[in-house]
Amino acid sequence: MNKHIIKAIAVKDIKSIFSSKKVWIPMVILSFILCIACPGVITYVGIHTDLLNQPSEDIEKPIQAVIEQFPAEEMRNTLSELPTLGSKFVYYFMHFMLIPLFLMTATIHSMVTASNSFAGEKERKTLETLLFSPISVYDLFLGKVLASLIPTLFMTYCSFIINMAVVNLMANKAFDSLLFLDAGWMVFMFWVIPAVVLFNILLNILVSARVKSFQEAQQFGGIMILPVVGIIISQASGLFFLSPFILFLIGTGLFIGNALLLRFITRFNQRNALFESQIH
Amino acid sequence: METKIIETMDVTKKINGHSILADVSFSIEKGSITGLLGPNGAGKTTIIRLLNGVIDASHGRISVLGKNPKTEGEEIRKNSGIVTESASLYHDMTAWDNLKFFSRIYGVNDERRITYLLDQFDLLEVKDKLVGTFSTGMKKRVSLAKALLHNPKLLFLDEPTNGLDPDGINSVIYYLDRVNKEEDVTILICSHVLHQLEHICDSYLFLKKGRIIEKGTKHDLEEKYLKKIRLLVETGLTVKERSYMGYPIEHKGQGRIEFSLSSKDEIAPLLREILKETWIHSSVITNRSLESLYFKIAGEHNE
Numbered sequence A: 001m002n003k004h005i006i007k008a009i010a011v012k013d014i015k016s017i018f019s020s021k022k023v024w025i026p027m028v029i030l031s032f033i034l035c036i037a038c039p040g041v042i043t044y045v046g047i048h049t050d051l052l053n054q055p056s057e058d059i060e061k062p063i064q065a066v067i068e069q070f071p072a073e074e075m076r077n078t079l080s081e082l083p084t085l086g087s088k089f090v091y092y093f094m095h096f097m098l099i100p101l102f103l104m105t106a107t108i109h110s111m112v113t114a115s116n117s118f119a120g121e122k123e124r125k126t127l128e129t130l131l132f133s134p135i136s137v138y139d140l141f142l143g144k145v146l147a148s149l150i151p152t153l154f155m156t157y158c159s160f161i162i163n164m165a166v167v168n169l170m171a172n173k174a175f176d177s178l179l180f181l182d183a184g185w186m187v188f189m190f191w192v193i194p195a196v197v198l199f200n201i202l203l204n205i206l207v208s209a210r211v212k213s214f215q216e217a218q219q220f221g222g223i224m225i226l227p228v229v230g231i232i233i234s235q236a237s238g239l240f241f242l243s244p245f246i247l248f249l250i251g252t253g254l255f256i257g258n259a260l261l262l263r264f265i266t267r268f269n270q271r272n273a274l275f276e277s278q279i280h
Numbered sequence B: 001m002e003t004k005i006i007e008t009m010d011v012t013k014k015i016n017g018h019s020i021l022a023d024v025s026f027s028i029e030k031g032s033i034t035g036l037l038g039p040n041g042a043g044k045t046t047i048i049r050l051l052n053g054v055i056d057a058s059h060g061r062i063s064v065l066g067k068n069p070k071t072e073g074e075e076i077r078k079n080s081g082i083v084t085e086s087a088s089l090y091h092d093m094t095a096w097d098n099l100k101f102f103s104r105i106y107g108v109n110d111e112r113r114i115t116y117l118l119d120q121f122d123l124l125e126v127k128d129k130l131v132g133t134f135s136t137g138m139k140k141r142v143s144l145a146k147a148l149l150h151n152p153k154l155l156f157l158d159e160p161t162n163g164l165d166p167d168g169i170n171s172v173i174y175y176l177d178r179v180n181k182e183e184d185v186t187i188l189i190c191s192h193v194l195h196q197l198e199h200i201c202d203s204y205l206f207l208k209k210g211r212i213i214e215k216g217t218k219h220d221l222e223e224k225y226l227k228k229i230r231l232l233v234e235t236g237l238t239v240k241e242r243s244y245m246g247y248p249i250e251h252k253g254q255g256r257i258e259f260s261l262s263s264k265d266e267i268a269p270l271l272r273e274i275l276k277e278t279w280i281h282s283s284v285i286t287n288r289s290l291e292s293l294y295f296k297i298a299g300e301h302n303e
């Protein structure tokens, strides 16, 4: 393992991401809409307007139903003690429904950056030069993983901090404690998100190193959104509840998967195999 | 004293059952410039890849810098530079940033080397411009600088003059000659563009359909293939017959006659004889260009 080489590759790719408007602007816009604007608007509407407090069957019924069935007692009590339907909805949204939105954003970011780094190298025909240089394939992969992991986490954490500030500023009178500073969010942000992002990146690199073209890699990337969509649906419908402990287990499982994936990638992508399959 | 920097013995390469190289054996002297010549698809690029250990031979022995590319490729790659067919640079980065990146990859920490090479290749003024905006010739020169960053002992060039105009070709040839002399770099050039190359190569390998059909210095090859010598003489001589001194002749316009001789030894007596009668301004062997040798060799191996 050569740290200088890994760093050189990662730094070059990260610079390339942030110097290409076509890559980073969509990422920023997506983060802004899903992780800042969306929770911000919901907080504003729920707490500073009466829109959600109209006695309307359509809104009240499903929310009450979810609250009553809620598996964790503490959460159920907090929710029922909240005075207005609007604040109940905001509280519920910030605790559960925002998680999949962050997950989705991080997934998309990791796919964009990963395909920019590995498949992009192939597309620009520079992979050949790199394979002709004294870099081990392992270092190359590791540099590529970092090149995608760092910007993705950076974007995700930035939007998390801004979201936390915006939502708490608007909602500070409505709730006793600050939102997002609980075990669930912390485990999610600092354990599950890195694990998911890493998993996506490794999978993307594995696929890029196998398929011939950029398009194929992109199509495959689309499949990775499916589990996220599944979580959104189940979270929103209260089908199952991601407690901090379950989140921790999910993260751990993913990290184990990542270690296996990394081994698999380096074992089955020796320089000559990679070269013969990728360079024409 | 080990003077052979590259040696291959009976190297065979098969990809998906197709034979791409067969029984390739040759050696390259330290400090020489060797031309690897052959038509499209002959296997030139494949040979360079094998020598660098980025792909493995199916059979045979290869030794580069005394190392086996299959097991010690890393050592070979550390000590050799390559210019691949596609210039392989980052177009969204400046010339400087490209070279800076590759110097990190090759473990070169000295920025003076980058500045020196940029200067050598007349790129210092454009070092902060994006490589994407460069002409083909400029990109080739950046690639050459990239290949020389780490003071390699060996330089592999795959079609270094492809896509260049005559000026560009001349300047690349000029730089290569200098690198070879000043930095004592052994160079292997793959090409199918033959003229220009003959001025710098010490010896040649002729490759066709994955086989080495001929090899040697230009002198060796001329000895072997130049059975007839065509000598073009610029002279005031007038010949009415179809031959002179028994040598067939051909008029090539005002004051120019081409003689067909059977060996170089006949040149001096012929010229002496003409000089007794009249003046001579110049005389040149016209069928000794690399290109004519190439066609001759390729022709004899057409079965």
Ligand SMILES: Nc1ncnc2c1ncn2[C@@H]1O[C@H](COP(=O)(O)OP(=O)(O)OP(=O)(O)O)[C@@H](O)[C@H]1O
Residues within 6 Å of the ligand: A276, A279, A280, B015, B020, B038, B039, B040, B041, B042, B043, B044, B045, B046, B047, B192
């Ligand atoms: N990875 C590969 N898979 C299948 N066939 C290959 C592969 N690499 C090379 N070949 C075949 O091997 C032959 C020799 O290829 P190579 O690129 O070495 O030729 P070349 O002499 O460099 O030709 P050119 O002058 O066109 O660059 C070609 O017929 C090519 O189709």
Ligand SMILES: [Mg+2]
Residues within 6 Å of the ligand: B044, B045, B046, B085, B158
């Ligand atoms: Mg080639």
